[in-house]
Amino acid sequence: MSRGEWLDQRIATETLKKVRQGFLEISKKKKKRIIVIDGNRELKKVFEEIKNLTLQKIKES
Numbered sequence: 001m002s003r004g005e006w007l008d009q010r011i012a013t014e015t016l017k018k019v020r021q022g023f024l025e026i027s028k029k030k031k032k033r034i035i036v037i038d039g040n041r042e043l044k045k046v047f048e049e050i051k052n053l054t055l056q057k058i059k060e061s
Contacts, residue, residue: 037049
């Protein structure tokens with residue numbers, strides 16, 4: 001990896017961390033509107049959580 005590629009990757013990583021941190025801060029203020037989901041789990045478990053939360057929100061509206 002060249003120095004330029006390394007620098008680009010580092011900037012991209014830092015930017016993503018800042019964006020993620022911003023979303024996490026917003027989620028603390030808007031708990032009813034924003035739900036944080038742990039995407040580091042098995043895909044099927046993430047899908048099931050999203051599906052269940054979506055169905056719950058639909059029933060509430």
